[in-house]
Amino acid sequence: MQRETPPAKDIDAMSDTPEKLKRPKTVEEAIKPMDRRSFLKGAAASVVGMSGLVAALQPLLKLERGEITLDGLLQKHYKELSPKRMQTILRKLEEECKERYGVLPSIRDLKPAEGIGFAYALNLSRCVGCRKCAHACMAENNQHRDTPDDINMSYIRVLELAKGSINLETSNHYYDPKEVPQKDKYYMPVQCHQCRESPCTKACPVEATWQDDDGIIVIDYNWCIGCRYCMAACPYDARRFNYEKPKIPNEAINPNQGYLSNRPRPKGVVEICTFCLQRTRAGKYPACMEVCPTGARVFGNILDPDSEINYILQNKRVYVLKEDVGTQPRFYYYFD
Amino acid sequence: MRCHYPKTLSLILLFFLGAVLGTSLASNEDEKVMPPSEVPNLPVIDDRHLDKMPPREPVGLDLKKIGWSYDCMECHRMIDKKWERGFKLVEHDDIDFQHGNNRYCFNCHHQENRDAFVDYDGSEIPSNDILTLCAKCHGTKNRDWEAGVHGRLNGYWDLSKGPQTKLGCIQCHDPHHPSFKPIKPLSPPTYPKRATGNPSGQGH
The missing domain is CATH 1.20.5 (Single alpha-helices involved in coiled-coils or other helix-helix interfaces)
Structure with missing residues (x-):
């Protein structure tokens, strides 16, 4: 059966010919009132x-x-800031801190020095679980707190574990007995492990967190968008999020501050232990180590063969937490 | 009909962008380094906010704090040199003597001269040389202490930038009761109100 072809003039009528487009609109077409549907769409x-x-x-x-x-x-990304610009930003931040907390701080941008790689070791045989480190962390790092005793934002969680195994699933960091150490328990403080293969820095979509040359993982709070991907990526629960603008009593502000570490944070950014970068890059020990009553903490330069930390790695039985996830931490536990 | 709003909106946006860029460029041009604040760089980092008190300091050494000279022979020159375990202490009854197997006063104290300690061969160890005394038995701990990994270090890890302090044996340990006494832990984090289970960590 032969197909019927439509008449030629019908084809002309269906297609938009240039002649038709060029035809000027009539007055009715131009001022035609909008129908209801297209009005709602619009x-x-x-x-x-x-x-x-x-x-x-x-x-x-x-x-x-x-x-x-x-x-x-x-503001540009931290790594693109000129030293001059950085100084302007630091002075501005100091003014802001003075305005909000009534304390004029000294905010510095200490750079990693050459030939230095920081590492931390903690003696599990010595730790008694007193939480002085967690509280010193709060005193040093200007975290948010609702009450003076509030350590929810502390970078250190002290886990209480049953003797006999290292089973994090049955650990408890809310323990509050009359005295520590309890007979059948031992204690394991956990903080940022400054991993060499850090999942957090890889998860960050905006490169607001990275590892510096001395091994410290830092966050530019002015660049962080608060997505908390890094928190999800961290196997050690080391990161904290500022759900609100930090509340810190004026007298509790630590005036020795670092741009990448303990300056008062804005709302909606993640923060992290930096081994007290504002102290350690100036040559001092971190706050948690300074207060430890049993001397369970050892900190130093792992690239210096005579350092205390190297003595531990060479002479003690060293344990790496969650070694199987391949993060290669700069934080070691040991026994003696 | 095409809506005309987006065009208007984009115009507004463009206007704002232009304004922002313009001001930012202007601010970059006359970028001035503000003068450093009154306390620009603290030369020495102040540690007043950290409790660095050695563990034994507040409880021990009371006599020294009130000015006691520690001249033990003031009394002991009049007292019989020999003293056996079991003889009831009168003057030193505040001593809670629990040093493991080390149960005899004269394992450490010198029989003739109470102002000194005693070495294995009976010779005197000066009273200020506690380290040698403790190292008589605690050789491995002494080795670790010398290496800086037993006991607490304070101050500067980088000795080119500042001094470091190292606590001695009896600044932390009571020599008559060297193991640490249990202490009250500082306040814990709060258990999330809406979380299920209990904070003991036993099960979910």
């Missing part, structure tokens, strides 16, 4: 567009209200 699109715009303009609104500064909004 209105919905406008609402979506407007809300998107408002969201996009939030930083500008914050700018307007003085919650952030223009310089802060447009």
Whole structure:
């Protein structure tokens, strides 16, 4: 059966010929009132567009209200900042701290020195679980706290484990007996392990966290977007998130501050133990080590063959927490 | 009909962007390093916020704190030199003597001169040389202490930048009761209110 072909003039009528497009609109067509459906479509699109715009303009609104500064909004990545620019930022941050907490701090941007790789060792046979380290961490690092005793934001969690095995699943860091150590328990403080193969830095979508040359993992709080991917990636539960703008009593502010470490953080950023970078890069011991009543903590330069930390690695029975996940920590546990 | 709003919105956006970029460029041009604050760099890091008290300091050495000279022979020159375990202590009854198998005073104290300690061969160890005395038995601990991994170090790990202090044996350990006494732990983190289970960690 032969196919019927439509007449030629019908084809002309169906397709948009240039002649038809060029034809000027009639007055009725031009001012034809919108039908209901397309009006609603347009209105919905406008609402979506407007809300998107408002969201996009939030930083500008914050700018307007003085919650952030223009310089802060447009600040470059830490590694692209010139030393001169950095100084301007540091002075600005000092002023902000003075304004909010009434204490004029000294915020420094200490760079890693050559030939230094930090490492930490903790003696599990000595630790008594007194939590002085966790509290010293709070005193040093200007974390948020609701009450003076609140250590939820401390970078150190002291785990209480039953003697006989290292079973983290049955560990407890909320223990609060009358006295420690309990007879059948031992204690394992856990903090950032400054892993050489760090899952957290790999998870960060904006490169707001990275490992410096001396092995310290740092966060630029001005660059962090608060997505908390790093927290999910960390096998040691070492990272903390600022759900609100940190509340710190004025008298509890530590004025010795570092840009990448313990300066007061903004809301919505992740923070982490940096082995007290503001102290250790200036040559001092970390705060947790300074207060340990049993001397269970040893800190030093792993690249120095005569350092205390190397003595431990060479002479003691050393244990690496979750060695099987391949993070290669710079934090070692040992027994003697 | 095409909605005209997006065009308007993009215009607004462009305007804002232009304003922001303009100001940022302007601010970059006349970027000035602000003068350092009044306390720009603390020369010495202040550690007042850290409790670095050696463990035994607040409880032990009371006599020394009130000015006692520690001249033991003031009394002991009048007292019989020999003293056996089991003889009830009168003056030193505050001593809680639990040093393991080391049960005799004269294992450490010198029989003739109470201001000194005694070595294996009966010779005197000066009273300020506690380290040698303890090393008589605790050789491995002494070796670790010398290496800086037994006991606590304070101050600077980088000796080119500042001094380091090392606590001696009896600044932490009571020689008559060398094991640490249990202490009250500082406050724990709060158990999340909405979490199930219990903080003991036994099961979920």
